[in-house]
Each structure stands twice: as structure tokens, then as C-alpha cells.
Amino acid sequence: MTKATATLLYSKEHEWVLQLDGNRVRIGISDFAQKQLGDIVFVETPELDDEVTANESMGTIESVKAVSDLYSPVSGTVVLVNEELGDAPETINDYPFEAGWLIEVEMSNPEELDSLLNEEAYQAFINEGEE
Incomplete structure (x- = not known):
């Protein structure tokens, strides 16, 4: 556990959630997930103002190995999209x-x-899956 990740919450689909101000959260994928995927080459996320629903697909992430669904860990309205991933999806591998x-x-x-x-x-959940 690092100081940077100690305040994060995780879904069993390997997304993380960082609580920001009020009811606003930032979402990404875990270090475990990006390692499993390998080199990430494309990310499709929801658009600004889209509604996302907890435990439902909100986009896809594509690596040299596979295409996987991204699942929203919470329900709500998208208020910000990381546009830089369009040109540099590999950023997720380096800085998830x-x-x-x-x-x-x-x-x-x-x-x-x-x-x-x-x-x-x-x-503990990850370790169970590896046994």
C-alpha cells in the first residue's frame, strides 16, 4: 500500500475511485488491471455529461492482448474526461x-x-484470484 493509493476505493472489476470535493469522484483502473492488460493502445470513455451506472459498462480499454470493458464503480454524470488519453493511452500503464x-x-x-x-x-481479493 502506498500513500498515494491508501485513500482509494476499488471495485472488483479493478477500477479505483478517489473521492474529491462533495459528491465528485475520479475514476481509473488499478495497477493490477493495467499489468494484466499489458501495453494499452486505446481507451474509449464516456463523453462529458453522459450518465454512468454502477457496475455497468462505461467504455472499453484495448491492449495488445485484449479488449476489455470498463465498468463504472458508481452512478452519476460525467463532469470531466481525461482527454490526454486519446493521444497517449499508454499513460495508464505508466501512471495508473x-x-x-x-x-x-x-x-x-x-x-x-x-x-x-x-x-x-x-x-486480498486480487491474491484470492491468483491462488
């Missing part, structure tokens, strides 16, 4: 928790955060 974030969402149901995993629980 910093410059490689995907979108920011104004949550419509903040209680959904209660169903997400903290860092310790997420690590």
Missing part, C-alpha cells in the same frame, strides 16, 4: 493512479461507495 485517470463523475448515489473495497480488501 496519477495522469492515467479516466473520468470524473458527480455521483447521484454516494452510498454506492460503501460497496467498494479499501486497499487492503482489494489486495
Whole structure:
């Protein structure tokens, strides 16, 4: 656990959530997920003002190995999109928790955060899958 990731919450689909101000959160994919995917070559995220729903697909991420769905860990409205990933999707491989974030969402149901995993629980979840 690093200081940078200690405050993050995680979904079992390997997305992370950082709480910002009010009901606003930033979403990205975990370091584990980007390592599993390999070299990321394309990311399709929702557009500004799109509605996303918890546990439903909100886009795709494509690597040299596969195309995978991105699942929104929370419901709400997209208020910011990381446009830089269009030209440099590999940023996710290098900085999954910093410059490689995907979108920011104004949550419509903040209680959904209660169903997400903290860092310790997420690590335990990953380790279970590797056994």
C-alpha cells in the first residue's frame, strides 16, 4: 500500500475511485488491471455529461492482448474526461493512479461507495484470484 493509493476505493472489476470535493469522484483502473492488460493502445470513455451506472459498462480499454470493458464503480454524470488519453493511452500503464485517470463523475448515489473495497480488501481479493 502506498500513500498515494491508501485513500482509494476499488471495485472488483479493478477500477479505483478517489473521492474529491462533495459528491465528485475520479475514476481509473488499478495497477493490477493495467499489468494484466499489458501495453494499452486505446481507451474509449464516456463523453462529458453522459450518465454512468454502477457496475455497468462505461467504455472499453484495448491492449495488445485484449479488449476489455470498463465498468463504472458508481452512478452519476460525467463532469470531466481525461482527454490526454486519446493521444497517449499508454499513460495508464505508466501512471495508473496519477495522469492515467479516466473520468470524473458527480455521483447521484454516494452510498454506492460503501460497496467498494479499501486497499487492503482489494489486495486480498486480487491474491484470492491468483491462488
